[in-house]
Amino acid sequence: MAGAGGDCCLLRLPDDSLFLGLDCSTQSLKATVLDAGLGIVATDSVHFDSDLPHYGTRGGVLRDQDPAERGRIVSPPLMWAEALDLLLGRLRRRADLRRVAAVSGSAQQHGSVYWAKGAGAALATLDPAAGEGLGPQLAAAGALAAPESPVWMDSSTAAQCREVEAAMGGPLRLARLTGCRAHRRCTGPQIRKMHQTRPQVYEATERVSLVSSFMASLLVGGYACIDETDGAGMNIMDIDTRQLRQDALQAMAPNLEERIGKLAPAHAVAGKIAPYFVQRFQFSSNCLVIQWSGDNPNSLAGLTLSNPGDLAISLGTSDTVFGVTDSPEPSLEGNIFPNPVDPKTYMVLLCYKNGSLTREDLRNCYAERSWDLFNRLLEETAPLNGGKLGFYYKEHEILPPLPVGFHRYVLKNFTSGPLDEMVEEEVDKFDPPSEVRAIIEGQFMSMRGHAEQCGLPVPPKRIIATGGASSNPTILKIMASIFGCPVYTSQRSDSASLGAALRAAHGWLCKQQDEFVPFSCVYSGRLDGTSLGMKLSVPFGDCEGDTELLNNYTLLVKKRLEIEQKLIERFDGRE
Numbered sequence: 173m174a175g176a177g178g179d180c181c182l183l184r185l186p187d188d189s190l191f192l193g194l195d196c197s198t199q200s201l202k203a204t205v206l207d208a209g210l211g212i213v214a215t216d217s218v219h220f221d222s223d224l225p226h227y228g229t230r231g232g233v234l235r236d237q238d239p240a241e242r243g244r245i246v247s248p249p250l251m252w253a254e255a256l257d258l259l260l261g262r263l264r265r266r267a268d269l270r271r272v273a274a275v276s277g278s279a280q281q282h283g284s285v286y287w288a289k290g291a292g293a294a295l296a297t298l299d300p301a302a303g304e305g306l307g308p309q310l311a312a313a314g315a316l317a318a319p320e321s322p323v324w325m326d327s328s329t330a331a332q333c334r335e336v337e338a339a340m341g342g343p344l345r346l347a348r349l350t351g352c353r354a355h356r357r358c359t360g361p362q363i364r365k366m367h368q369t370r371p372q373v374y375e376a377t378e379r380v381s382l383v384s385s386f387m388a389s390l391l392v393g394g395y396a397c398i399d400e401t402d403g404a405g406m407n408i409m410d411i412d413t414r415q416l417r418q419d420a421l422q423a424m425a426p427n428l429e430e431r432i433g434k435l436a437p438a439h440a441v442a443g444k445i446a447p448y449f450v451q452r453f454q455f456s457s458n459c460l461v462i463q464w465s466g467d468n469p470n471s472l473a474g475l476t477l478s479n480p481g482d483l484a485i486s487l488g489t490s491d492t493v494f495g496v497t498d499s500p501e502p503s504l505e506g507n508i509f510p511n512p513v514d515p516k517t518y519m520v521l522l523c524y525k526n527g528s529l530t531r532e533d534l535r536n537c538y539a540e541r542s543w544d545l546f547n548r549l550l551e552e553t554a555p556l557n558g559g560k561l562g563f564y565y566k567e568h569e570i571l572p573p574l575p576v577g578f579h580r581y582v583l584k585n586f587t588s589g590p591l592d593e594m595v596e597e598e599v600d601k602f603d604p605p606s607e608v609r610a611i612i613e614g615q616f617m618s619m620r621g622h623a624e625q626c627g628l629p630v631p632p633k634r635i636i637a638t639g640g641a642s643s644n645p646t647i648l649k650i651m652a653s654i655f656g657c658p659v660y661t662s663q664r665s666d667s668a669s670l671g672a673a674l675r676a677a678h679g680w681l682c683k684q685q686d687e688f689v690p691f692s693c694v695y696s697g698r699l700d701g702t703s704l705g706m707k708l709s710v711p712f713g714d715c716e717g718d719t720e721l722l723n724n725y726t727l728l729v730k731k732r733l734e735i736e737q738k739l740i741e742r743f744d745g746r747e
């Protein structure tokens with residue numbers, strides 16, 4: 173038996189088995205299928221806007237134009253259900269789903285799904301023989317109390333966040349108890365808002381799922397638990413004991429505990445796959461569904477991040493920065509989540525709302541909608557951008573908390589310091605190449621400054637970059653210069669669905685052993701030459717001038733944080 177400290181080498185995944193990982197992210201549902209040697213057998217994806225246009229989403233979401241609910245951003249859960257049918261239908265042509273021993277998943281964090289009374293029973297009786305798939309069957313059964321789920325981008329809960337923080341003894345106390353202050357996207361304040369503004373929905377709700385447990389519920393044909401890792405993004409779980417806190421539940425909404433159900437560890441089995449999937453897609457009836465979790469925790473697993481000196485940066489719809497720690501110190505800026513593959517450690521995470529979609533907007537505006545031209549403009553401009561600093565908030569930003577707006581400054585004495593002689597002048601616009609460099613440099617400078625403040629390793633030993641924009645080497649080069657370390661990437665930029673596939677294998681092994689086994693048992697000795705291999709994308713320190721440039725960025729980072737602070741004071745509380 174290979175217990176927590178035992179010999180992993182004795183554990184094997186059966187030779188003919190496959191492990192399926194899904195990632196229900198903001199813009200798409202993606203899949204990675206791994207074989208027992210951790211080679212990638214198939215990948216596929218469904219893009220919500222283009223593959224399921226009848227839901228009318230842009231970037232996977234719908235925006236409420238009602239000024240009374242400024243910042244409301246939602247997605248239709250039936251779209252995610254329909255995407256699951258569509259993706260599995262495509263995937264079965266590429267992989268033998270009968271061989272899938274376990275499936276697990278990843279999903280955008282914080283989003284809440286409101287199941288109607290009786291939905292648990294409807295889930296158990298989904299009909300594989302019906303011409304209609306999951307979406308129409310759930311709709312016909314009236315399974316949802318709300319047709320729209322507020323997602324992580326929603327920022328309409330400012331009032332609820334204030335109320336919750338006041339009830340819990342202030343933002344820092346709430347962060348220390350639950351892993352983060354009441355950020356607007358956190359599920360607890362979102363549920364509170366549903367209870368206050370749509371009481372009929374809350375009353376009709378039998379169960380609240382996260383996006384992760386919603387998808388797992390479809391797969392097991394009944395309510396799946398929320399996992400302890402994704403559950404930490406709700407403000408209702410005690411970050412030390414991983415139990416729901418009565419005081420926090422009460423601060424959100426009445427009778428919430430019965431609507432949340434129990435929490436489960438991320439490596440636990442949620443159940444066997446439901447007959448609907450066995451008959452419709454030929455899964456084996458023994459296929460295990462391992463608890464789903466959040467996309468950032470799954471990325472952490474997919475990048476096999478375990479070294480405290482490593483920093484991961486994900487450039488997806490959101491930009492996130494995260495690392496592993498065994499002594500978390502909750503702060504007002506970041507989030508602490510339990511590590512989904514190691515019960516002894518935690519992940520520290522910073523989240524930016526203005527990630528890829530804001531970069532795309534600037535690309536469309538200044539680079540003729542082309543990443544190639546965008547990169548050429550980056551290459552034509554000099555590092556430090558002639559002292560031009562840009563702040564681009566197409567969406568209400570999480571970090572720093574600032575309303576929609578673009579702010580541009582030109583600094584005098586930007587290379588020589590000292591800081592108080594580096595004076596900024598606000599301007600209306602830059603030339604197009606400088607705009608492009610300003611958004612990229614600005615984001616990495618902000619990440620570096622805030623990572624340091626949250627106790628993440630700066631400079632890191634190395635950065636592992638992931639997410640859609642990590643496929644862009646010109647962007648990664650700027651990341652290396654600003655952080656002062658080499659940047660690595662994995663074979664595929666979709667570490668979340670890869671992480672989910674690895675977690676499926678991990679959960680399967682834990683079930684076989686009847687106890688938790690170290691995650692490294694899944695990949696021990698196989699980091700190179702498999703889907704997990706990392707490659708050095710950008711070295712650091714080899715070129716003359718690297719260190720001098722880094723010192724200049726160090727000064728600019730300080731200046732940027734100073735300007736950010738002034739902006740926060742200027743826009744104090746404005747929506």
Ligand code: ADP
Pocket residue numbers: 197198199200487488489490528529531532543639640641642643644
């Ligand atoms: P998510 O999983 O959060 O939905 P992804 O990680 O799939 O998002 O990233 C999608 C984003 O990747 C797109 O919105 C796009 O802007 C960005 N992207 C794709 N290719 C490039 C590129 N070459 N350069 C910069 N960004 C890119």
Ligand code: XUL
Pocket residue numbers: 197198279280281282324357405466467468489490491492507521523
């Ligand atoms: C993390 C967060 C985002 C979403 C995006 O706290 O809100 O990264 O998980 O998918």
